[in-house]
Amino acid sequence: MFSLLFGLWKYLFAKAEYHVLILGIDKAGKTTLLEKVKAIYSDLEALPPERIVPTVGLNIGRVDAHKCKLIFWDLGGQLGLRSIWEKYYEEAHAVLYVVDAACQSRFEDVKNALARVMQHVELDGAPILVLANKQDLPGAISAEDMSRTLDMIDVNDRPCLVKAACAYDGSGVRDGVLWLVEAMKKSQRSEKLKQRAESAIQF
Numbered sequence: 143m144f145s146l147l148f149g150l151w152k153y154l155f156a157k158a159e160y161h162v163l164i165l166g167i168d169k170a171g172k173t174t175l176l177e178k179v180k181a182i183y184s185d186l187e188a189l190p191p192e193r194i195v196p197t198v199g200l201n202i203g204r205v206d207a208h209k210c211k212l213i214f215w216d217l218g219g220q221l222g223l224r225s226i227w228e229k230y231y232e233e234a235h236a237v238l239y240v241v242d243a244a245c246q247s248r249f250e251d252v253k254n255a256l257a258r259v260m261q262h263v264e265l266d267g268a269p270i271l272v273l274a275n276k277q278d279l280p281g282a283i284s285a286e287d288m289s290r291t292l293d294m295i296d297v298n299d300r301p302c303l304v305k306a307a308c309a310y311d312g313s314g315v316r317d318g319v320l321w322l323v324e325a326m327k328k329s330q331r332s333e334k335l336k337q338r339a340e341s342a343i344q345f
Contacts, residue, residue, distance in 0.1 A: 157206065157209060157210055157211045158209075158210045158211070158327070159210070159211040159212075159213065160210055160211070160212055160213070160235040160236065160323070160326045160332065161213050161215065161233055161234050161235050162212060162213070162214050162215070162234065162235065162236050162237070162238050162322065162326075163214075163215050163217065163227070163230055163231070163234045163236070163237045163238065164176060164214055164215065164216040164217065164238045164240060165217060165219070165227060165237055165238070165239050165240070165255075165259060166219050166239050166240035166241060166252070166255075167219040167220075167221075167224075167248065167251055167252055167255055168218070168219040168220045168221075169219075169242060169245075170219060170240040170241055170242045170252075170275060171240055171242060171275045171276060171309045171310075172197065172216050172217075172219060172240045173194050173197050173201055173216055174194055174309040174310065175238075175240055175273065175275065175307075175309035175315065176201060176203045176214055176216045177194065177203075177309075178309050178310075178312050178315055179203060179205060179207075179214065179315060179319060180203050180205055181312075182312060182315060182316055182319075183205040183206065183207045183319075184205055197216055197217065197218040197219075199217075199218060199223075199226075200215060200216065200217055200218075201215075201216035202214065202215060202216070203216065207319055207320075207323065208319070208320055208323045208324075210323055210326075210327075212319075212323070214238070215230055215234070217230065219255075224255060227259070228262060228264065231262055231264035231265045232264045233335070234265065234268060235268065235269075235326045235329065235331065235332050235335060236268050236269040236270065236271070236322055236325065236326050236329070237259060237265065237268055237269070237270045237271070238270075238271050238273065238318075238322065239256055239259065239270060239271070239272045239273070240272075240273050240275050240309075241272060241273065241274055241275060241288065241292075242275055242276050243274035243275055243276055243277060243279075243282040243283050243284075243288060243306070244276045244279035244280065244281045244282040244283075245276075246281065246283070249291050249292075252292070253291065253292050253293070256272070256292055257293075260297075260300075266331070267299070267300050267329065267330055267331040268300060268329070268331050269300055269301040269302070269322060269325035269326055269329055269331075270300060270301075270302050270303075271302075271303050271305065271318055271321060271322045271325075272288065272289075272292065272294065272302070272303070272304040272305070273305055273306075273307040273309075273314070273315075273318055274288040274304060274305065274306045274307065275307055275308065275309055276308060276309075276310070277306050277307060277308045277313065277314070278308045278310055278311065282306075284306060285304045285305050285306040286304075288304050288306075289304040292304070301325040301328070301329065303318070303321050303325075305317065305318045305321070
């Protein structure tokens with residue numbers, strides 16, 4: 143009886159929990175973005191940009207947003223660290239891929255790294271939000287131009303959005319997170335991960 147009531151309570155009141163990977167090559171602004179997300183959804187002041195250092199390994203951020211619990215895994219983007227990304231793919235509901243939209247000399251590296259992410263079988267169907275970050279800088283390209291640069295226009299095997307944003311002042315961040323939440327709610331991948339987790343608990 144208790145387990146039945148607990149299951150009913152969980153179904154009615156427990157918030158859905160989603161794991162989001164924050165990926166991108168180094169110096170894209172991933173950790174600054176994570177700090178801004180935490181500030182937006184927790185009413186706390188973000189860590190000043192001058193105190194943010196390059197991520198070596200993993201930063202974790204937890205927020206309640208749009209009636210969900212979101213756990214962000216911010217992974218280092220240096221070339222030597224990208225090999226660890228795939229260790230987190232299996233449990234990820236979605237990917238938030240951050241690009242320095244003002245650094246066009248690195249777009250080829252950005253494109254290649256994103257292609258490897260999207261082609262990995264353990265991220266099959268995962269929604270991907272690409273943030274064209276650093277829109278406050280001269281030379282930053284638009285979301286539309288970024289879509290063409292990264293060959294994202296004709297992607298149809300998963301929900302995808304390329305959005306202009308600035309992690310420094312937060313513009314575009316809330317709308318991007320909202321899109322990501324809605325995409326995860328509708329994603330077949332999320333349902334599969336939920337069923338797998340419930341099976342593991344019952345076992």
